[in-house]
Amino acid sequence: xxxxxxxxxxxxxxxxxxxxxxxxxxxxxxxxxxxxxxxxxxxxxxxxxxxxxxxxxxxxxxxxxxxxxxxxxxxxxxxxxxxxxxxxxxxxxxxxxxxxxxxxxxxxxxxxxxxxxxxxxxxxxxxxxxxxxxxxxxxxxxxxxxxxxxxxxxxxxxxxxxxxxxxxxxxxxxxxxxxxxxxxxxxxxxxxxxxxxxxxxxxxxxxxxxxxxxxxxxxxxxxxxxxxxxxxxxxxxxxxxxxxxxxxxxxxxxxxxxxxxxxxxxxxxxxxxxxxxxxxxxxxxxxxxxxxxxxxxxxxxxxxxx
Amino acid sequence: xxxxxxxxxxxxxxxxxxxxxxxxxxxxxxxxxxxxxxxxxxxxxxxxxxxxxxxxxxxxxxxxxxxxxxxxxxxxxxxxxxxxxxxxxxxxxxxxxxxxxxxxxxxxxxxxxxxxxxxxxxxxxxxxxxxxxxxxxxxxxxxxxxxxxxxxxxxxxxxxxxxxxxxxxxxxxxxxxxxxxxxxxxxxxxxxxxxxxxxxxxxxxxxxxxxxxxxxxxxxxxxxxxxxxxxxxxxxxxxxxxxxxxxxxxxxxxxxxxxxxxxxxxxxxxxxxxxxxxxxxxxxxxxxxxxxxxxxxxxxxxxxxxxxxxxxxxxxxxxxxxxxxxxxxxxxxxxxxxxxxxxxxxxxxxxxxxx
Numbered sequence: 001x002x003x004x005x006x007x008x009x010x011x012x013x014x015x016x017x018x019x020x021x022x023x024x025x026x027x028x029x030x031x032x033x034x035x036x037x038x039x040x041x042x043x044x045x046x047x048x049x050x051x052x053x054x055x056x057x058x059x060x061x062x063x064x065x066x067x068x069x070x071x072x073x074x075x076x077x078x079x080x081x082x083x084x085x086x087x088x089x090x091x092x093x094x095x096x097x098x099x100x101x102x103x104x105x106x107x108x109x110x111x112x113x114x115x116x117x118x119x120x121x122x123x124x125x126x127x128x129x130x131x132x133x134x135x136x137x138x139x140x141x142x143x144x145x146x147x148x149x150x151x152x153x154x155x156x157x158x159x160x161x162x163x164x165x166x167x168x169x170x171x172x173x174x175x176x177x178x179x180x181x182x183x184x185x186x187x188x189x190x191x192x193x194x195x196x197x198x199x200x201x202x203x204x205x206x207x208x209x210x211x212x213x214x215x216x217x218x219x220x221x222x223x224x225x226x227x228x229x230x231x232x233x234x235x236x237x238x239x240x241x242x243x244x245x246x247x248x249x250x251x252x253x254x255x256x257x258x259x260x261x262x263x264x265x266x267x268x269x270x271x272x273x274x275x276x277x278x279x280x281x282x283x284x285x286x287x288x289x290x291x292x293x294x295x296x297x298x299x300x301x302x303x304x305x306x
Numbered sequence: 307x308x309x310x311x312x313x314x315x316x317x318x319x320x321x322x323x324x325x326x327x328x329x330x331x332x333x334x335x336x337x338x339x340x341x342x343x344x345x346x347x348x349x350x351x352x353x354x355x356x357x358x359x360x361x362x363x364x365x366x367x368x369x370x371x372x373x374x375x376x377x378x379x380x381x382x383x384x385x386x387x388x389x390x391x392x393x394x395x396x397x398x399x400x401x402x403x404x405x406x407x408x409x410x411x412x413x414x415x416x417x418x419x420x421x422x423x424x425x426x427x428x429x430x431x432x433x434x435x436x437x438x439x440x441x442x443x444x445x446x447x448x449x450x451x452x453x454x455x456x457x458x459x460x461x462x463x464x465x466x467x468x469x470x471x472x473x474x475x476x477x478x479x480x481x482x483x484x485x486x487x488x489x490x491x492x493x494x495x496x497x498x499x500x501x502x503x504x505x506x507x508x509x510x511x512x513x514x515x516x517x518x519x520x521x522x523x524x525x526x527x528x529x530x531x532x533x534x535x536x537x538x539x540x541x542x543x544x545x546x547x548x549x550x551x552x553x554x555x556x557x558x559x560x561x562x563x564x565x566x567x568x569x570x571x572x573x574x575x576x577x578x579x580x581x582x583x584x585x586x587x588x589x590x591x592x593x594x595x596x597x598x599x600x601x602x603x604x605x606x607x608x609x610x611x612x613x614x615x616x617x618x619x620x621x622x623x624x625x626x627x628x629x630x631x632x633x634x635x636x637x638x639x640x641x642x643x644x645x646x647x648x649x650x651x652x653x654x655x656x657x658x659x660x661x
Contacts, residue, residue: 260657
């Protein structure tokens with residue numbers, strides 16, 4: 001029984017960084033902006049969170065600093081694409097590389113320093129339930145934060161006026177502009193939010209998952225998070241499920257190897273992207289399905305008519 | 307017209323001849339990871355620094371770090387040749403083909419490739435018999451494991467890694483005949499997240515000792531967190547696992563690097579292959595953790611001394627592979643060629659070798 005729990009817990013832990021980054025990117029894409037710089041923002045968050053904590057501060061201060069760092073890199077993206085009208089795809093890619101390089105530079109003095117893992121916060125009574133206790137209620141604070149954020153993003157988008165406005169901007173920015181909403185400002189806010197959450201995802205890696213700093217330690221998780229948003233058809237709870245699934249693919253591959261099963265590791269590494277492609281094909285089969293799922297104005301540049 | 311060309315050529319010849327004597331030797335190093343990894347690439351860089359210390363102004367060094375294996379490597383090495391470097395150390399197995407290609411096009415530049423097997427008139431290879439250190443590690447693991455399951459976080463299924471796994475397993479089963487080794491490949495030399503996940507998986511599957519052939523301290527860190535023994539790789543990783551890091555495999559390239567640079571400077575450089583073991587000092591063991599019981603440390607030291615003295619060979623027969631077939635008879639030892647081309651697991655390793 002405990003081995004099953006251990007495997008499931010490892011899936012949850014592997015899913016956490018993907019979940020943070022994907023939720024942030026979901027909000028960004030819902031507002032119509034395609035931010036491909038997630039990987040760079042995750043790394044910016046990872047190095048900042050680690051640097052702050054390793055310099056003797058509280059790890060939660062490191063987490064906040066990581067979110068700020070992710071948001072800062074996202075702000076650069078926002079200015080370039082929303083104000084200066086640069087191509088979103090190219091700018092995102094450039095910022096990924098920028099984030100990778102800058103984080104490596106900033107992180108140089110911090111390589112080889114071990115840190116105490118973020119402490120686990122077991123929930124008092126619930127944590128003692130036989131199977132579900134260790135599975136769900138004995139994690140560190142960031143896992144709980146990730147789940148709360150999923151709930152928050154869902155409620156925001158479906159139940160609040162502000163969320164409705166964000167969706168409107170993403171569906172038809174000209175109509176939103178005609179109604180008088182500050183399209184670029186709203187998008188900028190969503191981009192900042194996306195960057196902050198990507199920073200949190202990176203911080204989870206460097207403060208909780210493997211408490212150390214190593215150059216390029218996200219190792220492509222930012223790209224998986226981008227695929228995850230599409231795989232989940234831009235719905236927060238599906239992002240949670242998808243993150244667990246993708247985390248599951250990684251752990252399954254490792255467990256299969258440990259058990260001596262002859263599954264080529266490359267195949268399982270491909271699975272997240274294969275799954276996403278299948279979903280894309282499924283939702284693109286006819287115009288109605290596309291309209292119901294993807295924000296209509298994603299990636300399109302907005303020229304205010306003033 | 308002819309005379310002018312002649313005079314120009316002569317002048318240039320004289321100039322370069324004079325320059326060769328006055329200018330320092332330009333040497334370059336190519337690393338697969340960051341120097342700050344405090345591990346594999348860091349140790350190679352220590353070699354470069356040793357050369358700098360030994361030759362001062364007569365040597366001008368440069369290095370490029372975090373070069374991905376593959377096409378990028380060729381571009382980087384070509385650029386280093388264009389920059390005027392006359393001796394280039396490419397320090398990862400995956401740089402082999404790139405180095406060979408550039409070497410064939412630039413016969414006046416000398417190349418030193420670490421951990422590979424292809425050579426040319428101007429390309430040497432060098433490596434350390436890491437598997438000898440793994441024999442000592444296997445001995446320690448055999449005495450320290452209670453569950454009889456040892457986890458091995460491996461990088462890529464190349465012969466160097468496989469021979470390490472095999473030497474480790476052979477020594478392990480000499481002490482504990484029923485022990486098994488579970489291997490997980492993370493398909494990278496340096497990916498802390500995946501290495502940690504692999505270590506977690508192995509521990510969840512019953513391992514109480516974790517060995518690694520990857521370059522980050524993540525497995526040692528994970529093992530420390532779960533209260534499981536660990537062995538580090540490439541550098542002393544004890545600060546990542548103060549209570550549970552037993553020892554580790556450390557490379558030392560300093561003397562070899564200085565020797566090769568001197569050979570180029572003296573003009574005596576020849577293409578050759580060097581494969582130093584524990585005796586040469588090219589591979590060493592990290593300091594033993596004080597938590598290691600005395601009898602275990604004594605056994606480990608005896609094995610180490612026996613290997614250095616030549617009394618013990620890591621691959622002495624009888625050796626059976628996973629299918630039970632005998633690959634070395636009693637009284638025979640595996641040859642260098644056998645070890646370099648090793649593509650099978652010995653008895654006691656669980657799982658099949660990925661192609």
